[in-house]
Amino acid sequence: xxxxPEGKYxxxxxxxxxxxxxxxxxxxxxxxxxxxxxxxxxxxxVNEEFTKLLLVAALYHDCGYLxxxxxxxxxxxxxxxxxxxxxxxxxTDIEKICTLIMATQLPQHPTNLLEQIIxxxxxxxxxxSDFATTGSKLYHEMLAFGTIRNExxxxxxxxxxxQKHRYFTDASLKNRQPxxxxxxxDLQHKTTTLMTKNNAIKISFLDIIYTLAGILFCGxxxxxxxxxxxxxxxxxxxxxxxxxxxxxxxxAYVIIIANIPFIIMGAFQVDKSFAVKTFLAIVGLALCxxxxxxxxxxxxxxxxxxxxxxxxxxxxxxAIRGGCALDxxxxxxxxxxxxxxxxxxxxxxxxxxxIFLIAAVKLGLPTSLYSILTYYTASRTINFVxxxxxxxxxxxxxxxxxxxIKEMLVKQLxxxxxxxxxxxxxxKDSFDVSHPVDIVFTVVTRLELRRLKNMxxxxxxxxxxxxxIIKEAAGGVLKRxxxx
Numbered sequence: 001x002x003x004x005p006e007g008k009y010x011x012x013x014x015x016x017x018x019x020x021x022x023x024x025x026x027x028x029x030x031x032x033x034x035x036x037x038x039x040x041x042x043x044x045x046v047n048e049e050f051t052k053l054l055l056v057a058a059l060y061h062d063c064g065y066l067x068x069x070x071x072x073x074x075x076x077x078x079x080x081x082x083x084x085x086x087x088x089x090x091x092t093d094i095e096k097i098c099t100l101i102m103a104t105q106l107p108q109h110p111t112n113l114l115e116q117i118i119x120x121x122x123x124x125x126x127x128x129s130d131f132a133t134t135g136s137k138l139y140h141e142m143l144a145f146g147t148i149r150n151e152x153x154x155x156x157x158x159x160x161x162x163q164k165h166r167y168f169t170d171a172s173l174k175n176r177q178p179x180x181x182x183x184x185x186d187l188q189h190k191t192t193t194l195m196t197k198n199n200a201i202k203i204s205f206l207d208i209i210y211t212l213a214g215i216l217f218c219g220x221x222x223x224x225x226x227x228x229x230x231x232x233x234x235x236x237x238x239x240x241x242x243x244x245x246x247x248x249x250x251x252a253y254v255i256i257i258a259n260i261p262f263i264i265m266g267a268f269q270v271d272k273s274f275a276v277k278t279f280l281a282i283v284g285l286a287l288c289x290x291x292x293x294x295x296x297x298x299x300x301x302x303x304x305x306x307x308x309x310x311x312x313x314x315x316x317x318x319a320i321r322g323g324c325a326l327d328x329x330x331x332x333x334x335x336x337x338x339x340x341x342x343x344x345x346x347x348x349x350x351x352x353x354x355i356f357l358i359a360a361v362k363l364g365l366p367t368s369l370y371s372i373l374t375y376y377t378a379s380r381t382i383n384f385v386x387x388x389x390x391x392x393x394x395x396x397x398x399x400x401x402x403x404x405i406k407e408m409l410v411k412q413l414x415x416x417x418x419x420x421x422x423x424x425x426x427x428k429d430s431f432d433v434s435h436p437v438d439i440v441f442t443v444v445t446r447l448e449l450r451r452l453k454n455m456x457x458x459x460x461x462x463x464x465x466x467x468x469i470i471k472e473a474a475g476g477v478l479k480r481x482x483x484x
Contacts, residue, residue, distance in 0.1 A: 001055040002034055006087040010059050010079075017066045021145060024138040025065050025072075032134075034058040037121035043171035044113060053093060054114050056084070057100035058121060069145065073105045108168075116168035120176070126165060127176025131183045152198075155191050162187065210322030211277070215284045218315030218326055223294035225308030227251060229301065232359050232371035233312055233378055234352035235329030236262060242355060246362060252286040262328025277324035285326055301370050309374040313381025320386055392443050392470040397456055398424060399463035402438040408455055415442045443470060 001007050014027040037058040041051045060083075064075025077098040084094050103115035108123075110116040125134040135158060142148045148157065162184040167173050222241075225231070230245055232238045240258045244251045259282045267275035298304060319326045329348055352375060360368035399405055402419075409415045418441045425434035444452055449467065456463050 001052065001059065002031065004087075006056060006084060006089075007059050009083060009087075010063050013066060014063060021141060022065060023141040023144070024134075025062050025141065029137075030059060030062055032125070033061065033118075033121045036124035037117055040117045040120055040169055040171045044117060044169055046113070046117070050114055053096050054100060054117060056080075056089075057097045057118055060084075060097065061101045061104050061118065061122065073102050076101050107164075110168055113169070120167050120169050120172040123165065123167075124172070124176060126162065126183065127167065127172065127178075127180035129179065131179075152194065155187060155194070159184070159187050159191055207277075207322040207324075210318045211281050211324055212284070214315040214317070214319035214322060214326060215281060215288050216315070217311050217318065218285055219288035219292060220294055221308050221311035221315060222251065223289060223292075224297045225304045225311065226374065228296045229299055229304045229308075230363060230367060231301075231304055231308060231374055232355065232367075233309070234355060234375040235327040235348070237312070237327050238352065238355045238359075238371070238375070242359060242362075250290070252290040255289070256282055256286050259328045266325070266328065274324060277322075278326075278328070281319055281322075281324045281326055301366075305370040305373040306377050309377025310381050312374070313378035314385055316378070317382040317385025320382070393446055393449050394468045394470045395442050395444060395449070395452060395465065396467075397440045397442075397463055397465050398422070398437060399440075399456070399460045400424070400435075400437065401460040401463070402440055404459045405456055405463070406438070406440055408459060409440065409442050409452075412455070413444070413448065413452065415444060417442045 002011065011027050011030065014030055018026050034055060037054055041054055046054065060076055060080045062072065062076060063079045064072035066079065067075040080097055080101065081094055084097070100114055100118050103110050103119055104122045108119040110119045125131055139151070139154045142154070148154050162180060167177050226233065226241060232241045236258050237255070240251060240254045243249060243254050243258070263275050263279045266278055316326050329351060356368045356372055359371055397405055406417055406419070409417050420439040420441065422437050422439045423434040424437040453465060456465060
């Protein structure tokens, strides 16, 4: 058929009449559909008369693009009705051909074997090894016409299409469907890898922003509040300030030298990436202290101790959100805690007590006490910056109306829930009486806690609710939290 007069006529028109933007819907695609339809028809034992109509439909199915992009199947039928009579086709055959052409319209809903064949032939490439190269032509065509904007959008579109598409004929189900599923898996892997890479770039950019902001805040706290007034903080920063006051060494150099042992320790206790980022952050802080002319804000001791601690806490907290540390004391506590029977908090407290005792002896008790206030303010601010307003709270609810409460949590608050099987009752006067009950557990932010309690009490005023602070939570329906 492709060498027949009607075949040569339409192929020649497609070769010469289509704009260059048609990278996919062109004569090559038409011939591809033609040969695929012929192969499927042979495997499905279609007789010669019907095969002829099928192959003509394959040759003319996309010629409507010669008239434009809009409803090209109808335009293809228009061209077929105008051209085919001169090649001896009667009205009945032409209508059958046009019906086959219209069957290729997406989404495909073929009603007989011939329509199934032309639909499968039209998308035959989805189940072949040249899926990527053939699809690339369609990608460039859609890009040229502004249908899609980038490769990421194209991959997403292709993934959805492959997930929904199924072949119709037995021949294509056998010969193409397995490869299509393999192509889908490859595409999903590519998409996942690309998303992971893009997310990593986004996260790295945010880490840099957090770290730079943390450096600037710490520099401001040190040069505008603590250093001019001879105040101290806890941890390695406190040690650096103490050395600076006692021996009058440049604080920028002291902070780097004091943190180096803890950075090396961090490479083994955490990972090398953390150690490298921490080293760069501390060097950045040193450069900040050395070159940025921060103004001295105040000499009022109470203001210095409170706001010096606040800005120091903001800086350290932002650096932690950025995946590094501006103070290596917690690395030391982590290292020591594995070798002695004290908690990390107890070890940090012990180290800071030594720092403040030395400050009290060398620089006076008032300075040491104000510095303790600075440390306390800084530590509370660090917790707030890391946890933020989204500090998570675990909520356990025991109620006889647990079905309504579960529905409210999931459908109205969009919370994930965990259900424990328990018993309620066991009262003093009826200890032997108990009833099975679903114990509902969920996690909310502290801003959501009051609303949750109110909604539970509307359902069951007698519901027993207790809460607990959750320091770390991730996964499920929870938002991504800061990385420590």
